[in-house]
Amino acid sequence: MPELPEVEHVRRGLEPKVIGEVITGVTFSDKVHSGKEAGKETIIKGIALQSFREQIIGSAIRAIDRRSKYLIFTLENEFGEQLIISHLGMSGAYFVVDTLDDIGIPNYINHWHVELELQSGKKLIYSDIRRFGEMRLVRRLEEAAQIMAIAPEPFEAGAEDYFTAQLGLKKWQQKKIKEAVMNHSVISGCGNIYACEGLHAAGINPHRLVQDMTPDEERQLFKALVASLEEGIRFGGSSISSYRNVEGKSGQMQTRFKIYGRQTCGTCGREVEKAVIAGRNTHYCTHCQK
Ligand SMILES: [Zn+2]
Structure with missing residues (x-):
C-alpha cells in the first residue's frame, strides 16, 4: 500500500502536468460501470457516475494537495470549488498521457478505470489493479469524515x-x-x-x-x-x-x-x-x- 512518501511523489508528479488544465470529458471502465450497477462503490464513491461526470466537466484543476495518504484535487467552475479526494488503495496509480498505450506498463493499461480528458488533449488516467482505491467528490474538506479523523501532517509544528x-x-x-x-x-x-x-x-x-x-x-x-x-x-x-x-x-x-x-x-x-x-x-x- 502506498504510504505518505509514495503519495507525495504522485502529487509532485501530477502538479506540473495538470494544474490549470480543464476537464473536458470523463470515461469509466466497464468494471466501474458494472460495479456501480451491482451496488458496489467501485472507485467512484457516494455518487452516481453520471452525476460525477456532469459535476466535474468544465472544471479547471486549481491545486493538488496531499493529506496523509490522500490526494486532494481542487476543481473550480462557475458554481465554485469542489474537491476530489482520492486514495490509491493497494495499487492505484495516476498517469498523464496522450493515449492509454503511452502508460507503457501492461498491467496499468489493462486496469485503467477513470479517464479524465483535458483541454490540452492529454488524458489524466487512474489505473488500479486491485480496485481498492477511491475518488470522492465533495464541496468542502469537512464533508470528508475520513480526512477529518487524521492526525496533523507529521512535518507540521505541533x-x-x-x-x-x-x-x-x-x-x-x-x-x-x-x-x-x-x-x-x-x-x-x-x-x-x-x-x-x-x-x-x-x-x-x-x-x-x-x-x-x-x-x-x-x-x-x-x-x-x-x-x-x-x-x-x-x-x-x-x-x-x-x-x-x-x-x-x-x-x-x-x-x-x-x-x-x-x-x-x-x-x-x-x-x-x-x-x-x-x-x-x-x-x-x-x-x-x-
Ligand atoms: Zn539489529
Missing part, C-alpha cells in the same frame, strides 16, 4: 505533541506500539513499512505496550518515524506493493531499508524477527529493539 497526547489516550494503553503508530489518528501517513523502519531506528520493539513507553521514548519514536518518512520522500518512495509514480517508475527507498523486507538487520547483521501485528507483517531485531 504534530509531536499531538502524537504523545494521542498515545496517552486510554484506548491505546493496552495496545502494541506498532498498532498505534499505524493508525492515522495517532500519526498521519505512516503505514506498515515506515512504522517498521521508524521503530527500528528508535530502538523500540514493536510488541511493546503503549503504557510501557516512557515520554522520552515516545518523542524519540516520533522523530524516528518522521525521519523515515522524510527519507522515503527523498528517495522517491519505495517499490514495494506495486507503487508507481506518474512517470510509471517506482522509488529507491527499498534499498535504504534497515529492517523492512530484510533477512538480516541493517544495523547489527543479526537475523530479522518476523511477527504479525494488527494484521500486518512486522519485521524487527530483538538485539537493536528493546
Whole structure:
C-alpha cells in the first residue's frame, strides 16, 4: 500500500502536468460501470457516475494537495470549488498521457478505470489493479469524515505533541506500539513499512505496550518515524506493493531499508524477527529493539 512518501511523489508528479488544465470529458471502465450497477462503490464513491461526470466537466484543476495518504484535487467552475479526494488503495496509480498505450506498463493499461480528458488533449488516467482505491467528490474538506479523523501532517509544528497526547489516550494503553503508530489518528501517513523502519531506528520493539513507553521514548519514536518518512520522500518512495509514480517508475527507498523486507538487520547483521501485528507483517531485531 502506498504510504505518505509514495503519495507525495504522485502529487509532485501530477502538479506540473495538470494544474490549470480543464476537464473536458470523463470515461469509466466497464468494471466501474458494472460495479456501480451491482451496488458496489467501485472507485467512484457516494455518487452516481453520471452525476460525477456532469459535476466535474468544465472544471479547471486549481491545486493538488496531499493529506496523509490522500490526494486532494481542487476543481473550480462557475458554481465554485469542489474537491476530489482520492486514495490509491493497494495499487492505484495516476498517469498523464496522450493515449492509454503511452502508460507503457501492461498491467496499468489493462486496469485503467477513470479517464479524465483535458483541454490540452492529454488524458489524466487512474489505473488500479486491485480496485481498492477511491475518488470522492465533495464541496468542502469537512464533508470528508475520513480526512477529518487524521492526525496533523507529521512535518507540521505541533504534530509531536499531538502524537504523545494521542498515545496517552486510554484506548491505546493496552495496545502494541506498532498498532498505534499505524493508525492515522495517532500519526498521519505512516503505514506498515515506515512504522517498521521508524521503530527500528528508535530502538523500540514493536510488541511493546503503549503504557510501557516512557515520554522520552515516545518523542524519540516520533522523530524516528518522521525521519523515515522524510527519507522515503527523498528517495522517491519505495517499490514495494506495486507503487508507481506518474512517470510509471517506482522509488529507491527499498534499498535504504534497515529492517523492512530484510533477512538480516541493517544495523547489527543479526537475523530479522518476523511477527504479525494488527494484521500486518512486522519485521524487527530483538538485539537493536528493546
Ligand atoms: Zn539489529
